[in-house]
Amino acid sequence: MKKSEKVQANDALWCIVDQQEYDLIDGNFIHELDPYIVSLIQKDFPRAASNSFICSEHLVRYRLQKMDKMINEDAHKNKQINQRMTKLMSKNSYEIVDVEKQLETTLTFGQKVADGVARFGGSWPFVISFIVIIIVWIIINSVHLFGLHFDPFPFILLNLFLSIIAAIQAPLIMMSQNRSGTYDRMESKNDYHVNLKSEEEIRILHSKIDHLIQQDQPNNMQIQKMQMEMLASINNQLNDLKKQDNTPK
Numbered sequence: 602m603k604k605s606e607k608v609q610a611n612d613a614l615w616c617i618v619d620q621q622e623y624d625l626i627d628g629n630f631i632h633e634l635d636p637y638i639v640s641l642i643q644k645d646f647p648r649a650a651s652n653s654f655i656c657s658e659h660l661v662r663y664r665l666q667k668m669d670k671m672i673n674e675d676a677h678k679n680k681q682i683n684q685r686m687t688k689l690m691s692k693n694s695y696e697i698v699d700v701e702k703q704l705e706t707t708l709t710f711g712q713k714v715a716d717g718v719a720r721f722g723g724s725w726p727f728v729i730s731f732i733v734i735i736i737v738w739i740i741i742n743s744v745h746l747f748g749l750h751f752d753p754f755p756f757i758l759l760n761l762f763l764s765i766i767a768a769i770q771a772p773l774i775m776m777s778q779n780r781s782g783t784y785d786r787m788e789s790k791n792d793y794h795v796n797l798k799s800e801e802e803i804r805i806l807h808s809k810i811d812h813l814i815q816q817d818q819p820n821n822m823q824i825q826k827m828q829m830e831m832l833a834s835i836n837n838q839l840n841d842l843k844k845q846d847n848t849p850k
Contacts (some may be wrong), residue, residue, distance in 0.1 A: 611780040614654040617646055621656070637670070638663045657831075664827045671824060682809045686802070712780060720776035722770055735759070 616623055617631075631639055632651040641663045643649050708716075729801050738759055742752045752758040 616656040616659060617642070617649050617653045618655060618659040621654045623654070627652055629660060630654055634660075636668065637667050642667055657835075661831055664831060668824050668827060679809075682805060686805050710775065715773045715776035716780065718770060718773040722774060 610705065614625060614628065615621070617629060630651070631649055631653045634642075634655075638660075639649075642655065646653075652727065683750055738752070739756065740746060741749050742756065
């Protein structure tokens with residue numbers, strides 16, 4: 602039987618690292634340890650078996666290596682997420698555009714006239730004033746008011762003026778509507794970029810929260826568990842030292 606696998610009658614075991622004799626409470630068997638810690642031990646001691654024993658003093662080193670690995674992995678993952686967020690925030694393609702201001706700076710004189718005609722032609726003052734003019738026109742030419750009789754019934758001249766106004770007003774209103782359509786398209790495109798940026802930010806935040814919940818938090822709990830185990834081992838060693846000091850010589 603090998604030294605590392607020898608079990609004494611008083612529960613004394615031989616540590617696989619320093620080949621010294623220890624009590625059972627002063628260490629752990631290999632099969633009781635975390636697989637990653639086992640792989641570290643087997644890397645240094647290829648002959649280590651599942652029933653091999655390692656003392657707490659040397660086990661601390663391997664536990665610290667695992668803690669360092671977990672902390673480094675978490676830090677690397679958090680760094681990657683932060684880099685993605687920084688890269689997203691620095692993209693110029695997601696700049697918010699003031700559509701109204703941009704359109705106003707590019708207006709031509711004709712477009713301003715078209716907007717003014719469309720704005721006035723779609724208002725109550727235009728409708729009321731237009732009705733009043735038609736009524737006055739009809740009254741003047743019907744009763745010969747002030748001796749005026751320039752457009753007798755059936756008011757052909759009035760119909761001509763109405764046709765001219767409609768013919769001119771319709772294209773101007775269509776020009777204004779085309780500008781409104783351009784405004785809506787630019788606004789929609791701007792909203793699309795804003796929504797796309799917001800969606801990517803939310804996805805990155807989700808990945809960060811998922812990392813915190815699924816990896817960081819379990820790792821922290823595992824690190825705390827290993828710390829408690831190391832503290833318990835140190836406490837046992839201190840108790841053994843106290844017992845040895847109190848033992849009468």
